[in-house]
Amino acid sequence: MPFQTDRTMMIPQALRGLLLLAALLFAAPLVRADAYEAKLPAELNTAPRLCDYVPCAEVLPGATIFSERKGRPFYVEGYVEEGNGRRLAGYVMLSTDITDIPAYSGKPVVTLIGMDANGRFTGSRILKHSEPILLLGIPESALVRFNQQYLGKFVGDNIEIGQSRPEEDIIGLDAISGATVTVIAQNQVMMSSGAAVARQVGILERTMRPQARLLETGATPDWATLATEGSVKKLTVAPEQVGLPRAAQPFIELWYGYLNQPDVGRAVLGEAGWQNLLARLKPGEHAIFVIRSDGKESFKGSGFVRGGLYDRVQVRQGQDAFTFRDLDYLNLYGLAAAGAPRFDESAIFIIRSDAFSAAYPWKFTFLGNRVDRETGTRSFANFDSEYWLPAHYLDGGRPEVKKPAPPWLRVWQTRRYEIAAFAALLIAVAVVYARRDRLTRAATRNNKWPVNGFKYSFWLISIGFVGFHLMAQPSITQVLTWFHALLFQWRWELFLTDPFIFLFWIFIVATVFLWGRGLFCGWLCPFGSLSELLYKTGGWVGLKRFQFKLPKVWHHRLKWVKYGVFGGLLAVSVFSMGLAEMLAEVEPFKTTFLVGLFNRSWPYTLFAASLLGLSIFTERPFCKYLCPLGASLAMPTTFRWFGLKRKSECSSCKACAVGCGSQAIDEHGRIDQRECLHCLDCMVLYTDDHACPPLVHERKRRGKAGLPLTPIGANGYYIPIKPVPAAATANAATANAASGIAPQS
Amino acid sequence: MVDPRMLTEPVQPPYAAEGGGLRRLAAELWDHLWPWSRSGFRHPRTQLRALQGAGLALALAVSVVWVLAAAGRLEAGAVIGWWFGWSVFEVIVRLGAKPYVKEGPWWGRRYRAASLMDMLCYVGFKNLLMGAALFLALKSFGLLVV
Numbered sequence: 001m002p003f004q005t006d007r008t009m010m011i012p013q014a015l016r017g018l019l020l021l022a023a024l025l026f027a028a029p030l031v032r033a034d035a036y037e038a039k040l041p042a043e044l045n046t047a048p049r050l051c052d053y054v055p056c057a058e059v060l061p062g063a064t065i066f067s068e069r070k071g072r073p074f075y076v077e078g079y080v081e082e083g084n085g086r087r088l089a090g091y092v093m094l095s096t097d098i099t100d101i102p103a104y105s106g107k108p109v110v111t112l113i114g115m116d117a118n119g120r121f122t123g124s125r126i127l128k129h130s131e132p133i134l135l136l137g138i139p140e141s142a143l144v145r146f147n148q149q150y151l152g153k154f155v156g157d158n159i160e161i162g163q164s165r166p167e168e169d170i171i172g173l174d175a176i177s178g179a180t181v182t183v184i185a186q187n188q189v190m191m192s193s194g195a196a197v198a199r200q201v202g203i204l205e206r207t208m209r210p211q212a213r214l215l216e217t218g219a220t221p222d223w224a225t226l227a228t229e230g231s232v233k234k235l236t237v238a239p240e241q242v243g244l245p246r247a248a249q250p251f252i253e254l255w256y257g258y259l260n261q262p263d264v265g266r267a268v269l270g271e272a273g274w275q276n277l278l279a280r281l282k283p284g285e286h287a288i289f290v291i292r293s294d295g296k297e298s299f300k301g302s303g304f305v306r307g308g309l310y311d312r313v314q315v316r317q318g319q320d321a322f323t324f325r326d327l328d329y330l331n332l333y334g335l336a337a338a339g340a341p342r343f344d345e346s347a348i349f350i351i352r353s354d355a356f357s358a359a360y361p362w363k364f365t366f367l368g369n370r371v372d373r374e375t376g377t378r379s380f381a382n383f384d385s386e387y388w389l390p391a392h393y394l395d396g397g398r399p400e401v402k403k404p405a406p407p408w409l410r411v412w413q414t415r416r417y418e419i420a421a422f423a424a425l426l427i428a429v430a431v432v433y434a435r436r437d438r439l440t441r442a443a444t445r446n447n448k449w450p451v452n453g454f455k456y457s458f459w460l461i462s463i464g465f466v467g468f469h470l471m472a473q474p475s476i477t478q479v480l481t482w483f484h485a486l487l488f489q490w491r492w493e494l495f496l497t498d499p500f501i502f503l504f505w506i507f508i509v510a511t512v513f514l515w516g517r518g519l520f521c522g523w524l525c526p527f528g529s530l531s532e533l534l535y536k537t538g539g540w541v542g543l544k545r546f547q548f549k550l551p552k553v554w555h556h557r558l559k560w561v562k563y564g565v566f567g568g569l570l571a572v573s574v575f576s577m578g579l580a581e582m583l584a585e586v587e588p589f590k591t592t593f594l595v596g597l598f599n600r601s602w603p604y605t606l607f608a609a610s611l612l613g614l615s616i617f618t619e620r621p622f623c624k625y626l627c628p629l630g631a632s633l634a635m636p637t638t639f640r641w642f643g644l645k646r647k648s649e650c651s652s653c654k655a656c657a658v659g660c661g662s663q664a665i666d667e668h669g670r671i672d673q674r675e676c677l678h679c680l681d682c683m684v685l686y687t688d689d690h691a692c693p694p695l696v697h698e699r700k701r702r703g704k705a706g707l708p709l710t711p712i713g714a715n716g717y718y719i720p721i722k723p724v725p726a727a728a729t730a731n732a733a734t735a736n737a738a739s740g741i742a743p744q745s
Numbered sequence: 746m747v748d749p750r751m752l753t754e755p756v757q758p759p760y761a762a763e764g765g766g767l768r769r770l771a772a773e774l775w776d777h778l779w780p781w782s783r784s785g786f787r788h789p790r791t792q793l794r795a796l797q798g799a800g801l802a803l804a805l806a807v808s809v810v811w812v813l814a815a816a817g818r819l820e821a822g823a824v825i826g827w828w829f830g831w832s833v834f835e836v837i838v839r840l841g842a843k844p845y846v847k848e849g850p851w852w853g854r855r856y857r858a859a860s861l862m863d864m865l866c867y868v869g870f871k872n873l874l875m876g877a878a879l880f881l882a883l884k885s886f887g888l889l890v891v
Binding site: 486563574635636638639641642643645646647648650651668669670671672673674 | 746747748749750751752753825846847849850851862863865866867869870877881
């Protein structure tokens with residue numbers, strides 16, 4: 001059976017070819033994504049000898065001896081061997097020992113950071129990240145290069161993403177185009193990790209705050225009053241917050257409060273207890289109490305040994321962290337306040353630092369571990385609650401506190417002019433489209449510039465300013481991220497960090513419900529604009545004879561593909577957001593605008609270039625048949641409020657349908673709003689009495705009958721001429737004569 | 746003759762003629778929440794009637810799922826799975842029982858026959874909003890863990 005044998009041989013060959021092509025497509029970018037979801041040693045987060053598991057010498061060059069983890073938060077000391085002795089070279093820290101700031105993916109970028117003994121960064125190494133953009137969109141080396149910008153910079157400098165502003169003493173770092181959220185988070189990780197260790201080891205001075213002048217009112221509030229006024233606060237950690245199954249009992253429930261304040265101290269400890277405490281406190285020392293009222297987890301920690309640190313609780317004020325050793329601990333046997341909760345673990349901790357001031361807000365922090373329910377890996381997590389002594393216990397009340405602006409706000413502030421320009425663009429597009437009737441009436445089939453002048457201008461702005469400059473190309477990945485954020489964890493900061501995308505989506509949502517997806521897709525999408533501009537340019541430069549539309553039957557088959565792509569991505573995202581983001585490379589947006597056609601591996605460049613090349617010959621092939629973003633917007637477009645106008649004659653006339661570039665008008669003259677891209681060509685014809693057949697017919701009829709041409713009404717027809725009865729005319733003339741009004745000559 | 750102003754043929758649901766604003770809104774709200782109709786159950790095709798009955802049973806099952814979720818006895822993934830499954834079935838049920846969608850603004854009174862795509866869009870969007878609202882409500886009360 002040679003024939004059969006040949007066929008069976010052919011199939012594996014074809015499969016091999018496909019697999020090879022797939023491998024080429026995906027392998028090139030993946031080989032550089034070493035740290036994406038890298039499997040880290042289980043001991044990494046707990047082992048005393050951190051440097052046995054990670055390359056500490058790489059981030060602290062010259063150091064050959066490394067200590068065990070020490071301090072709180074943890075760090076490692078690195079030493080250089082010199083003769084018989086050794087010299088402190090600097091410090092190495094694991095970012096997740098210090099902060100749990102999430103990046104774009106919602107997970108932290110695990111970074112090993114080196115800092116010399118003078119507080120200058122000496123190196124960093126990304127051990128693990130979950131950023132999809134760095135898996136496929138942007139090479140991981142971009143993040144490595146970003147981190148290299150910290151080399152030699154002092155940990156106490158004001159380092160921000162963006163341009164340097166010497167007048168404000170701010171050092172700017174170059175961002176990674178298209179990964180703004182990731183680098184803003186990474187900057188926070190680098191700076192907060194470095195600062196936390198630098199403060200512990202004395203490189204950075206603690207902020208000195210004026211001490212509180214406490215007022216004594218003589219009152220003895222009960223527990224409920226203390227809780228209501230905020231003198232005692234509760235911190236509850238639920239099991240699910242640390243990755244454990246949900247349960248009725250909290251993981252831990254703690255109450256805490258500031259004892260130096262006389263009224264609070266007396267109420268909580270009783271007169272004798274408070275006096276006893278005061279006798280133990282030296283000037284500049286502060287006491288807080290902590291009790292566990294529920295839960296089984298110990299806040300003192302089971303691993304605590306004499307001389308060590310209480311590693312599960314901490315007080316933070318501003319950038320300063322205050323930890324407790326055994327000498328900072330006093331027993332607390334009971335609470336005097338009426339109505340105080342029962343407790344089974346208690347402590348009084350002493351803060352021995354002038355830098356702490358009860359006049360300013362501070363945070364009580366419970367330091368724990370969160371177990372990832374999918375992978376079982378543990379990561380550092382902290383849970384805190386803010387405490388600020390009530391104003392009536394402070395002489396002069398609470399001082400004014402300026403909280404540092406969050407990173408997203410800094411982005412909005414530093415890019416305010418671009419944001420204003422972008423917002424103006426969005427408003428201009430909406431206003432122009434809202435007044436489309438006026439524009440389409442001014443245009444004719446042979447002169448569409450009253451409409452196209454605006455549209456082409458918006459395309460150019462969209463491509464140049466929005467696409468290449470702002471890189472604000474909306475993407476299906478944002479839809480997936482929003483969908484997941486809505487269900488799982490909504491973080492406003494994540495969306496606010498990119499102001500252009502944020503504003504764009506407000507525009508998109510509003511206009512989709514008003515007019516349908518066509519306004520965004522047809523007038524403002526950078527890739528769509530580029531695609532159609534190429535098509536128009538192709539026509540203008542003499543390629544019109546090569547330009548084509550797909551036959552209707554094929555168009556109506558292929559238009560469903562984009563819905564399939566969208567549905568597939570949505571389904572995949574439920575199981576793996578990372579995989580969905582990889583597959584979202586079906587959008588050539590990153591290649592075109594974010595990374596650049598010549599900065600990506602060739603399969604992506606080839607794909608994007610092919611689509612753009614095809615766009616010269618057929619109008620918007622990607623938008624019509626592949627775009628998952630377009631599909632996701634087309635679905636709610638079904639319920640858009642205001643559609644385009646039609647006449648009853650449109651059911652038999654094909655004038656608009658023939659010229660419809662998006663092939664959205666069917667054989668009955670009906671417009672499929674999901675496919676319409678609002679080119680407005682049909683609306684130009686609608687009121688053109690030399691192009692719209694019903695109007696042409698009426699114009700000719702009136703011309704032959706010697707009737708005047710009245711204006712075209714909102715319904716697309718000439719306003720009808722209604723003859724006034726002769727009797728009525730005579731009556732009117734009589735009335736005019738009686739009132740002395742002379743007829744016009 | 747085809748009306749080119751609508752993508753499909755215009756239809757009038759039973760409540761469309763009802764007068765008062767609030768009464769019509771209430772009727773419309775009910776229409777969103779209740780995918781079945783008397784005409785669906787009395788349809789001459791047995792298969793369609795069976796489908797309606799099965800839909801009713803599935804809706805009960807999904808209601809139980811939400812109750813279980815509210816009692817903290819179901820994981821988020823299971824709730825989403827059930828809700829998705831129900832949404833697919835609701836499309837089929839509505840195509841038999843209430844095969845129309847609104848045309849134009851929500852405050853208007855124009856309706857048209859629903860194609861499969863129209864119904865997918867309608868049920869998908871409606872159930873996304875409903876599911877998200879229920880999901881967030883349960884989450885905010887701490888009853889559902891994600």
